[in-house]
Amino acid sequence: MKPASVDPSLALPGETPVTIILIGLICLLAGSTRAQTTRTWTGGAATDWFNATNWTPAGIPAASDVILLTNGAINFSAPVTLSNQFYWSGGVLSGSGLTIAGGGAMTMLPPLRFRPYA
DSSP: OOOOOOOGGGSOTTOOHHHHHHHHHHHHHHHHOOOOOEEEEOOSSOSBTTOGGGEESSSOOOTTSEEEEOSSEEEESSOEEESSEEEESSOEEEESOEEEOTTOEEEEOSSOOOOTTO
Protein backbone atom coordinates (compact mmCIF):
# COMPACT_ATOMS: atom_id res chain seq x y z
CA MET A 1 0.00 0.00 0.00
CA LYS A 2 1.36 3.39 -1.01
CA PRO A 3 1.47 6.00 1.81
CA ALA A 4 -0.63 9.13 1.46
CA SER A 5 1.19 12.15 0.12
CA VAL A 6 0.60 15.89 -0.15
CA ASP A 7 1.21 17.80 -3.36
CA PRO A 8 3.97 20.34 -2.51
CA SER A 9 2.50 22.75 -5.07
CA LEU A 10 -0.44 23.30 -2.67
CA ALA A 11 1.82 24.92 -0.07
CA LEU A 12 1.95 28.69 0.26
CA PRO A 13 5.36 30.36 0.19
CA GLY A 14 7.18 29.47 3.39
CA GLU A 15 4.91 26.48 4.18
CA THR A 16 5.81 22.85 3.92
CA PRO A 17 3.52 19.88 3.29
CA VAL A 18 3.85 19.02 7.00
CA THR A 19 2.39 22.42 7.90
CA ILE A 20 -0.59 21.76 5.65
CA ILE A 21 -1.18 18.35 7.25
CA LEU A 22 -1.00 19.80 10.79
CA ILE A 23 -3.42 22.61 9.95
CA GLY A 24 -5.80 20.08 8.39
CA LEU A 25 -5.68 17.84 11.46
CA ILE A 26 -6.35 20.76 13.78
CA CYS A 27 -9.37 21.82 11.70
CA LEU A 28 -10.66 18.26 11.61
CA LEU A 29 -10.39 17.83 15.37
CA ALA A 30 -11.92 21.22 16.10
CA GLY A 31 -14.86 20.46 13.84
CA SER A 32 -15.53 17.10 15.47
CA THR A 33 -16.06 18.42 18.99
CA ARG A 34 -19.59 19.12 20.12
CA ALA A 35 -20.47 21.79 22.59
CA GLN A 36 -22.21 20.50 25.67
CA THR A 37 -25.70 21.71 26.51
CA THR A 38 -27.38 21.68 29.91
CA ARG A 39 -30.77 20.01 29.43
CA THR A 40 -33.53 20.02 32.05
CA TRP A 41 -36.23 17.35 32.02
CA THR A 42 -39.74 18.79 31.79
CA GLY A 43 -41.61 15.66 30.68
CA GLY A 44 -44.09 17.92 28.94
CA ALA A 45 -44.92 15.49 26.13
CA ALA A 46 -44.56 12.07 27.79
CA THR A 47 -41.97 10.01 29.65
CA ASP A 48 -39.76 9.03 26.67
CA TRP A 49 -36.13 10.19 26.98
CA PHE A 50 -35.91 10.39 23.17
CA ASN A 51 -38.78 12.88 22.75
CA ALA A 52 -37.12 16.25 22.11
CA THR A 53 -40.08 18.22 23.50
CA ASN A 54 -39.54 16.68 26.95
CA TRP A 55 -36.40 18.79 27.40
CA THR A 56 -35.48 22.44 27.92
CA PRO A 57 -33.90 23.53 25.69
CA ALA A 58 -35.74 21.25 23.26
CA GLY A 59 -33.62 18.44 21.87
CA ILE A 60 -32.62 14.87 22.60
CA PRO A 61 -29.60 14.90 24.92
CA ALA A 62 -26.22 13.96 23.52
CA ALA A 63 -23.79 11.87 25.56
CA SER A 64 -21.78 15.02 26.34
CA ASP A 65 -24.74 17.06 27.66
CA VAL A 66 -25.35 17.89 31.32
CA ILE A 67 -28.69 16.49 32.52
CA LEU A 68 -30.93 17.86 35.28
CA LEU A 69 -33.81 15.74 36.60
CA THR A 70 -35.76 17.20 39.52
CA ASN A 71 -39.16 15.52 39.11
CA GLY A 72 -41.30 13.48 36.77
CA ALA A 73 -40.63 10.11 35.16
CA ILE A 74 -38.13 9.22 32.46
CA ASN A 75 -38.44 6.03 30.45
CA PHE A 76 -35.34 4.88 28.56
CA SER A 77 -37.01 3.32 25.51
CA ALA A 78 -33.49 2.35 24.37
CA PRO A 79 -30.19 2.22 26.28
CA VAL A 80 -28.65 5.63 27.08
CA THR A 81 -24.96 6.37 27.71
CA LEU A 82 -23.81 9.67 29.22
CA SER A 83 -20.25 10.92 29.52
CA ASN A 84 -20.94 14.11 31.47
CA GLN A 85 -22.91 15.09 34.59
CA PHE A 86 -26.35 13.72 35.48
CA TYR A 87 -27.90 15.58 38.42
CA TRP A 88 -30.80 13.64 39.92
CA SER A 89 -32.79 15.17 42.77
CA GLY A 90 -36.18 13.57 42.21
CA GLY A 91 -38.27 11.65 39.77
CA VAL A 92 -38.32 8.09 38.47
CA LEU A 93 -35.96 6.37 36.02
CA SER A 94 -37.11 3.22 34.23
CA GLY A 95 -36.63 1.29 31.03
CA SER A 96 -33.70 -0.05 29.03
CA GLY A 97 -30.91 1.30 31.17
CA LEU A 98 -28.56 4.18 31.80
CA THR A 99 -24.77 3.92 31.60
CA ILE A 100 -22.49 6.61 33.01
CA ALA A 101 -19.34 6.32 30.89
CA GLY A 102 -15.79 7.18 31.92
CA GLY A 103 -15.50 10.87 32.69
CA GLY A 104 -19.18 11.10 33.56
CA ALA A 105 -20.85 11.21 36.96
CA MET A 106 -24.29 10.87 38.49
CA THR A 107 -24.90 13.20 41.40
CA MET A 108 -27.87 12.22 43.54
CA LEU A 109 -29.19 15.08 45.62
CA PRO A 110 -31.59 14.62 48.56
CA PRO A 111 -34.37 13.82 48.99
CA LEU A 112 -34.22 10.56 47.02
CA ARG A 113 -36.02 7.32 47.77
CA PHE A 114 -35.00 4.05 46.19
CA ARG A 115 -37.71 1.55 45.35
CA PRO A 116 -36.06 -1.17 43.28
CA TYR A 117 -38.39 -3.06 40.97
CA ALA A 118 -41.36 -0.91 41.93
